[in-house]
Amino acid sequence: MVATSTVIIISTLFMNYTSKNKEIQRYEIHVVQPGDTLWKISKMYRPNEDPRKVVWEIQKHNKISPVIRPGQVLEIPIR
Known part of the structure; x- marks a missing residue:
């Protein structure tokens, strides 16, 4: 019973981790301009998203x- 619970928890964590990584798969190149x-x-x-989150993703x-x-x-990062 304990082993089964452990496997389920690990599987769930892995699926969440991999699905989050698949959200951002593509990148656009931007050359910074004055201003x-x-x-x-x-x-x-990404005009429809919270800019704070996008700025953090760009920096990271x-x-x-x-x-x-x-x-x-x-x-x-482009979604």
């Missing part, structure tokens, strides 16, 4: 701080 901010970029590519994926510079190349 761009992560907020503006997030609204440009590109391993950057909130400061961006013109000419910088970013991969924007």
Whole structure:
């Protein structure tokens, strides 16, 4: 009984983990222009989503701080 419960819990966690990773599979390339901010970029590519979440995803994926510079190349997660 305990072993069965453990297997079910592990299977459920794995399915949730893999389904979350499959949500973001594609990226668009964006070259930062003068005046761009992560907020503006997030609204440009995913206008119907909370920009705070999108900014966080952009930062996490590109391993950057909130400061961006013109000419910088970013991969924007697209759903």
